[in-house]
Amino acid sequence: MRPRTHTCGELNVNDINKDVCLHGWVKSWRDHGGLIFIDLRDRYGVTQIVFNPKINAAVYEQARNLRTEFVILIAGVVNSRPSGMVNKNLSTGEIEVAAQTLEILNAAKTPPFEISDDIEVNEELKLQYRYLDLRRSKLQSNLIFRGRLYKVVRDYLAAQNFLEIETPYLMKSTPEGARDFLVPSRNYKGKFYALPQSPQTYKQILMVAGFDRYFQIVKCFRDEDLRKDRQPEFTQIDIEMSFVAESDVMLVAENLVRRIYTELLKQELTEKPFPVITYDQALLEYGSDKPDLRFELKIQNLTGIFKQTDFKPLAAAVKNPDGIVAGIGVADSGQLSRKKIDQYTDYVKSLGAGGLIWLRVHANDLEGSTVKFLKIEEKNALIKTFSRTPEGIIFILAGAYEQTLLTMGELRLRLGNDLELFDRNQDRFLWVVEFPMLEFEENEKRWMARHHPFTSPQPTDLDKLETAPQKVKARAYDLVMNGTEIAGGSIRIHNIEVQKRVFRMLKISDREAEQKFGFLLNALQYGAPPHGGIAFGFDRLVMLLTRSSSLRDVIAFPKTTSALSLMDGAPDIVDEVQLKELGLKLLDKD
């Protein structure tokens, strides 16, 4: 095989009259005025090839047999294109290659779908023929972007003295959190490894071992019932640091994001530093632990206004010490039809709200069917509260504090979308900090760690651990981009006594703690430094940065929502012998 002299994205007017050899795929083929033109494609671009019977009649005849996706080698001379045929959108658009030689390196059957970005093809068919789908320019550019992102991340962290260290994939199963994927051991029949849900314990051990700053871009695994945008195996940027407080870790993560924007998107993130708000504030103002700051639209706490209300739907919430009346006001010049508002009502009801109260603000007055239930002071206070939207609609929800705010948060997102309140090309980041450390698990009737059981409580909350667990805040932080959590982390517990107290709090007995996490508890006693870290969801980050709509568009070989690989048919049955070697048998189906 004659070696190529150039790629298909390389030739331009400077190469005219050169003898070249190109390899690539036939992207398209056309017979035009006695000449055959093909677009020859590779990862780097597309070059137009022309076959002229006057140059080489045999090669011209051969070219008649070409079909799309054939892999060919051509050699010939670079010519400038006739002026009418110049394509300014293409780096190679001013030249073409007049083929003197053609070699078919491999034929191709007709693809089951066209290799083009604008196609509507059944998702399963695309996954089955992933090697063809991956030829589409959008997927190619996504994976090229992803490749560059690895590099930017690694270069930045290496420059910050972070050391890349690989942690094991065959580890111990510690089902505290999601479900582990298990790997049966052949040497120790009846025993199992687990694939890591994250390298959490190992990275803490690395801090105890004195590595000071660790990172890894690493695959993690969760055997969960998959939602649309989850994958059973996913990639994270995993970071851990010693001798740090929250702000140190947050600074590294924030600067990493800035670096990504300057290096890859050639864009300066102007907001510096990123805003930091507490979980409590995020819930109250945005009804979310991951607020989308691309638009303002803050939730207003109206409880005070309605302290003396006679309006029944509000009165109950006001009297409940854990209740709230929350409102949001949007400017409206007619986009919000009655039908639309009814849809919002249905929506909030589907989320558990009793109903949606709405009032139209117009000419310094309120209109709507509920106005008659409001006192004049209440009306005035509402108009004042929403004075920034003198013409618009006020939506009000009332009920239990957290539930009501979360529902209002969802409504806020709908309104932001429907009213196009933000610029989709303008990314907004923020930090959410001081998360509640624990959440009550109703099924198991016990407190669970919201982040993971190694997360440090706020030192000032330590004495509430046993007495008021719901009030204990964690030294945890999330980085939020456009309303999506892209990274989360915490300062860890480095004190053995605190760790034991937390385990007890989580109803993990001393014996169970020893059995599951004994090595970490042990390590904490041999000189564990204060430490903390963070992990970025790498796949999601690539998805957001490339404006892709699905994780499948940024992963080379993704699985379906039921964790199938449609291309190779995994998972699949295995030999009886293989199972027997592992000391296993299948349960009878019932």
Place this chain on the structure above:
Amino acid sequence: MRPRTHTCGELNVNDINKDVCLHGWVKSWRDHGGLIFIDLRDRYGVTQIVFNPKINAAVYEQARNLRTEFVILIAGVVNSRPSGMVNKNLSTGEIEVAAQTLEILNAAKTPPFEISDDIEVNEELKLQYRYLDLRRSKLQSNLIFRGRLYKVVRDYLAAQNFLEIETPYLMKSTPEGARDFLVPSRNYKGKFYALPQSPQTYKQILMVAGFDRYFQIVKCFRDEDLRKDRQPEFTQIDIEMSFVAESDVMLVAENLVRRIYTELLKQELTEKPFPVITYDQALLEYGSDKPDLRFELKIQNLTGIFKQTDFKPLAAAVKNPDGIVAGIGVADSGQLSRKKIDQYTDYVKSLGAGGLIWLRVHANDLEGSTVKFLKIEEKNALIKTFSRTPEGIIFILAGAYEQTLLTMGELRLRLGNDLELFDRNQDRFLWVVEFPMLEFEENEKRWMARHHPFTSPQPTDLDKLETAPQKVKARAYDLVMNGTEIAGGSIRIHNIEVQKRVFRMLKISDREAEQKFGFLLNALQYGAPPHGGIAFGFDRLVMLLTRSSSLRDVIAFPKTTSALSLMDGAPDIVDEVQLKELGLKLLDKD
């Protein structure tokens, strides 16, 4: 916690009189002339701290309670050391810090072994307390080297237009080669994923998808009974390229090695290009498919000399068309005692040889008990053949071709070691090419792929595939460093018909091929470019480059030879519930 101003490897005479704050581990502690000295250690180095009761009596008293491996924070002033106490071997050896503040960040129990490079500690204890073992400077520097190696490799390959792409860990089990680790599927009970033994099929698919140049530093898994220097999970540098021949891949790999030497070892590899020899030549001249070129000592084919011999041990080999008489001659000035030679005899017998013939060359004549069986022409021819070692010993083995040469190869390595024929600081690389494509598997009575079933045969050998499989050479190449294979690869089959022929040759039925590798066979029909690649054993490479004696010294969390993780106790039993969810039960032990 007061933030550190410097690391423990940073301060020097330029910092004298500065107020500093350091964090670290107490490496050692001594009370000397009313002052307490400690060496404070972190990943970056060691700094001497002095506690003087005249500076702060309370802090001095507190320092008396320090023990090794305590994690502390100290603040104080940088002083120059008294002239007699300067340590020129240490970057911080000219200064010390007079502590004004001391904070114990975490206490430490007395470690079960001393944190020192010169210790002899039970290997199992070290693995159990891996976080302490990892504090030793040798392990720290190995992992730091490893971290830098990732970067050099990635930077080099990225600069060569290689795209990093992640391939799946949960794939289809294709037990052709080593044994797979299996992962039971919960969604599809009775079905299993396998962990990749290598991303071989995926990287080929990526070439079919048009990515042109791919690389990944990736974990791979083999469930084999482990020899001393194997691990169930290991890391490889995985490379694949389209539109290439052997020399293209070899050049990339070779230049990568050169880059590693210049960047990390600050050393220029003078031999350029690396020598290339065929497998046949390697076997004949060095009795090995991975010759150690650090010393010459070539094997001589003596068959021609003994064509007419009467000496029985040789006569049989000469008459056998598949026999050989092979000799090796070493200079000797007395190191090779009779006892040593007897050991060699025992050694070659243990490898299956009938015996070891040896002759002493001295003053242009041969001595030894077998001389009397040799004809004068044979003696003269021997003396001439080994004229480069006029004073020394000639060892001769006779028997079946391959077996005899392999045994001689082992003897050659012993001699090289015993006679110290090479400089351990001088690395030698070579390429071995044109490997036999197939080897006969006696147990299964069938031909197996020596490399893997996707390796292309040499085009000229294609018609021998069915008629003389033993003669078919593969387009495969290994990179050998100091007698160890560090990388291996091949040009792959891109033609569907050739791939099917090879599968049939390997007694993989069409149906089985379809079931196991259908997706690859399918992909080959939709425009597969000619392609090939290579993979480096990353762990082994780090081991050789850091002159470590075990893979365990270059892997953060290694497993034992029985695939146990002694630190966390993996593998371990799991809940009945977990198994039931997977549709599995344990076989009863019998």
